[in-house]
Amino acid sequence: MLIKRPADIRESEITPEGLYLDRRKFIGTSGQAVIAAAGASLLGACDASAETQQKEELTPLEDVIGYNNFYEFGTGKDDPAKNAKNFRVRPWTVVVDGHVAKPATYNLEDLVRPMKIEERVYRMRCVEAWSMVIPWQGFALRDLINRVRPTSRAKYVSFTTLNDPQRMPGLRYPVLDWPYREGLRMDEAMHPLTILSTGLYGKSLLGQNGAPIRLVVPWKYGFKGIKSIVRISFVETQPQTSWNKSAPNEYGFYANVNPEVDHPRWSQARERRIGEWLRRPTLPYNGYADQVAGLYRGMDLRRNF
Ligand code: MTE
Numbered sequence: 001m002l003i004k005r006p007a008d009i010r011e012s013e014i015t016p017e018g019l020y021l022d023r024r025k026f027i028g029t030s031g032q033a034v035i036a037a038a039g040a041s042l043l044g045a046c047d048a049s050a051e052t053q054q055k056e057e058l059t060p061l062e063d064v065i066g067y068n069n070f071y072e073f074g075t076g077k078d079d080p081a082k083n084a085k086n087f088r089v090r091p092w093t094v095v096v097d098g099h100v101a102k103p104a105t106y107n108l109e110d111l112v113r114p115m116k117i118e119e120r121v122y123r124m125r126c127v128e129a130w131s132m133v134i135p136w137q138g139f140a141l142r143d144l145i146n147r148v149r150p151t152s153r154a155k156y157v158s159f160t161t162l163n164d165p166q167r168m169p170g171l172r173y174p175v176l177d178w179p180y181r182e183g184l185r186m187d188e189a190m191h192p193l194t195i196l197s198t199g200l201y202g203k204s205l206l207g208q209n210g211a212p213i214r215l216v217v218p219w220k221y222g223f224k225g226i227k228s229i230v231r232i233s234f235v236e237t238q239p240q241t242s243w244n245k246s247a248p249n250e251y252g253f254y255a256n257v258n259p260e261v262d263h264p265r266w267s268q269a270r271e272r273r274i275g276e277w278l279r280r281p282t283l284p285y286n287g288y289a290d291q292v293a294g295l296y297r298g299m300d301l302r303r304n305f
Pocket of ligand 1: 064067068069070072126127161180208209223224225228
């Protein structure tokens with residue numbers, strides 16, 4: 001896989017949006033960028049066999065940036081695009097604390113500069129039964145974890161979103177217990193599919209998608225993908241998460257895509273790929289089972305939903 005840092009990527013090298021929009025891409029269940037049509041330097045090497053590949057089209061950019069869930073900017077699907085238009089993300093700091101050898105408050109640039117930015121084309125499945133295929137840019141969360149060196153007491157990673165009502169008008173309404181929080185078990189956080197994303201479609205993230213840095217965990221429902229992160233804490237016990245706290249019977253801590261466990265108010269067996277008419281069957285772990293099912297061996301996934 002070809003890897004570049006943001007500072008090393010010249011504007012002329014970034015895949016023009018037109019190419020993204022025109023071309024069919026292959027996404028392999030390896031989860032790495034496996035892009036069929038050559039032509040740009042962000043291409044990944046094809047390492048998934050033909051059988052494991054599935055031809056899927058990228059979701060058009062206008063849907064990726066126009067149909068969002070980001071309650072800090074409003075609860076309507078088009079609110080984040082409208083209300084995050086002028087969202088200021090510089091300067092931005094991320095606190096890394098808890099059970100780590102190297103706790104620190106990083107300027108975003110210092111946090112991201114040493115990391116290997118890659119493109120990952122992932123299927124994304126929202127708990128509301130719609131899905132997209134998105135070309136993310138980001139780096140493996142485990143590379144950051146290895147850098148800050150958690151101690152043996154760190155069993156989970158907890159993430160927190162910015163909590164600034166001046167910049168995020170949705171925070172004035174108590175729709176969730178702010179700030180937005182999410183969490184992963186350490187082995188989920190260390191899994192190579194788990195990334196912190198700083199961009200999509202070859203450009204920096206826009207506010208509505210979680211600028212300047214957000215989590216992407218492709219085998220879990222989208223709500224695990226916490227946006228606009230300001231704190232990453234290494235903790236001993238399972239952390240509180242916003243959705244689990246607001247409706248524990250509807251949103252579990254694990255939130256693995258599981259078509260056999262219905263949401264109490266709707267089925268999770270099928271999904272609507274944004275841009276398509278017919279619903280398609282939802283795949284266990286969103287199609288990444290061969291890579292992640294082992295993390296949950298022995299767990300009752302109806303109870304740990
Ligand atoms: N992160 C924060 N801070 N606030 C949110 O409301 N919504 C989640 C997740 N991350 C949310 C969030 C939900 S429900 C989904 S489906 C995804 O973001 C949507 O990400 P996208 O809009 O980039 O597709």
